[in-house]
Amino acid sequence: MLSFERISDHEQVVFCNDDDTGLKAIIAIHNTTLGPALGGCRMRPYLSVDEALEDVLRLSKGMTYKCAAADVDFGGGKAVIIGNQETDRSPELFRAFGQFVESLNGRFYTGTDMGTTPDDFVHARKETNCIVGVPEAYGGSGDSSVPTSLGVIYGLKATSKMLYGTASLSGKRYAVQGLGKVGFKVAETLLSEGAELFVTDINQLALTRISARAEELGGKVHIVNGPDIYSAEADIFIPCALGGIINDETINKFRFEAVVGSANNQLLEPRHADMLKERGILYGPDYIVNSGGLIQVADELYGPNKERVLRGTKAIYETLTEIYLKSDIQNISTEAAASAFCEERIESRKKRNSFFSHKKRLKWQVRC
Numbered sequence: 001m002l003s004f005e006r007i008s009d010h011e012q013v014v015f016c017n018d019d020d021t022g023l024k025a026i027i028a029i030h031n032t033t034l035g036p037a038l039g040g041c042r043m044r045p046y047l048s049v050d051e052a053l054e055d056v057l058r059l060s061k062g063m064t065y066k067c068a069a070a071d072v073d074f075g076g077g078k079a080v081i082i083g084n085q086e087t088d089r090s091p092e093l094f095r096a097f098g099q100f101v102e103s104l105n106g107r108f109y110t111g112t113d114m115g116t117t118p119d120d121f122v123h124a125r126k127e128t129n130c131i132v133g134v135p136e137a138y139g140g141s142g143d144s145s146v147p148t149s150l151g152v153i154y155g156l157k158a159t160s161k162m163l164y165g166t167a168s169l170s171g172k173r174y175a176v177q178g179l180g181k182v183g184f185k186v187a188e189t190l191l192s193e194g195a196e197l198f199v200t201d202i203n204q205l206a207l208t209r210i211s212a213r214a215e216e217l218g219g220k221v222h223i224v225n226g227p228d229i230y231s232a233e234a235d236i237f238i239p240c241a242l243g244g245i246i247n248d249e250t251i252n253k254f255r256f257e258a259v260v261g262s263a264n265n266q267l268l269e270p271r272h273a274d275m276l277k278e279r280g281i282l283y284g285p286d287y288i289v290n291s292g293g294l295i296q297v298a299d300e301l302y303g304p305n306k307e308r309v310l311r312g313t314k315a316i317y318e319t320l321t322e323i324y325l326k327s328d329i330q331n332i333s334t335e336a337a338a339s340a341f342c343e344e345r346i347e348s349r350k351k352r353n354s355f356f357s358h359k360k361r362l363k364w365q366v367r368c
C-alpha cells in the first residue's frame, strides 16, 4: 500500500506509464541538496510495483550518500523500469522513458545500470540531455571501469598507509575475487608493483589471461578455487565480483588485514561491518572505494575531461583516510563513519548551496 510515510525521506517519486510502448517505470529523487539527482536506470521483471518501489527508494537513497562521498555536484536518485530486459526492451520504450526524464526539467540525470545498456540511453537521449554514460561515439566519457579500477588502487594505497605506514603496494599479498573489467585492471597494476596475487574467477579465460600477464609484468599469481579465496593467505582481500560476500561464514575464514574492492553491496548485513571491526579487519566501504566510475559520469556535465576525472578519483585516497581516522577516533565501524561523513558533508553544504542553487538550477535547465 502506497503512503506518503513510505516515501517521506524522499523529495519526489514519479510513476511513469506509457501504453504505446508498454513502459512502466518509477523515478525516485531522494535528495537534491548537492545538485540535481543522479542515478542509473535498472530494468528488471519485478514481481510487483511494491517490489520495484522498494528497490528504487533504497537505491536512490544510496546514491545520495555515494554522490556526497565522491564530492560531485549531484544528489541522489534512481529509476527502475518494470519489464523483462530480454523481451521488453525497445528503442521506443527508452525514448518514452527519456520523455519522462525530460519532464523533470533537469532535476534528474540517469544512465545505464543492471539490465540496461549504454545503447538504450542513446535512444533516451533523443528526448533529453539529462543522460550520462552514453558511448564515447555519442559524446560520453567512455569505459567507467578505468576510473573505477584506479579508484580501487587509491583505496588500497590509503589502506596500506593506514596499516603499514606506507602507501606502496609492493611486497604484499592480495586475494582478488573476479577478474572482469575492474578486477583485471587492478590485478595488472598490482602485478606491475611486484605483488603476489591469489585470484579466482568462474571464467577460465580470465585466469589464463592473468597468468600470462604475470609472466610479462613480473609478480606471482596463484589460482584459487571458488570459495577458497576467503581463506587465502593474503594481506588484503579485493572483492570485484559479487555482493554479500562479507557475511558470518566468510568472516570466520578471513585471515586478511583488510577488505577493499569494487563489488557493490559487499556487506550481507550492516552488522557485518561491526564484526569486521571487532576482528581488527579494516574495511574500505564499497561505495567509497568504487566511486571512480560515478566521478567520471558526473563529470560529463562539464564535458568529458580525463584529467578532471583523474583528480577526482585520486581524492578517494583522502576520503578513505578521513573515514578510517573517524572510525578509529569514534570507535565505530568504517561503514558507520562513512555514513556520518556523507551526512555531515550534505548538512554543511545546505546553506552554501541555497545561495548558489538558483543559479545552478538555471544552468541545469539551460542544458536540458
Ligand SMILES: NC(=O)c1ccc[n+]([C@@H]2O[C@H](COP(=O)([O-])OP(=O)(O)OC[C@H]3O[C@@H](n4cnc5c(N)ncnc54)[C@H](O)[C@@H]3O)[C@@H](O)[C@H]2O)c1
Residues within 6 Å of the ligand: 144, 145, 146, 148, 177, 178, 179, 180, 181, 182, 183, 200, 201, 202, 203, 206, 226, 240, 241, 242, 243, 262, 263, 264, 290, 291, 293
Ligand atoms: N565497472 C564499473 O565501473 C563498476 C563501478 C562500481 C562498481 N562496480 C562493481 O564492481 C564489480 C565488478 O564490476 P566489473 O565491471 O568488473 O564486472 P564484470 O562483469 O566485468 O566482472 C565480474 C567478474 O567476476 C566474475 N565472477 C562472477 N561470479 C563469480 C564468482 N562466483 N566467483 C568469482 N568470480 C566471479 C565474472 O566471471 C567476471 O570476470 C561488480 O560488483 C560491479 O557492480 C563496477
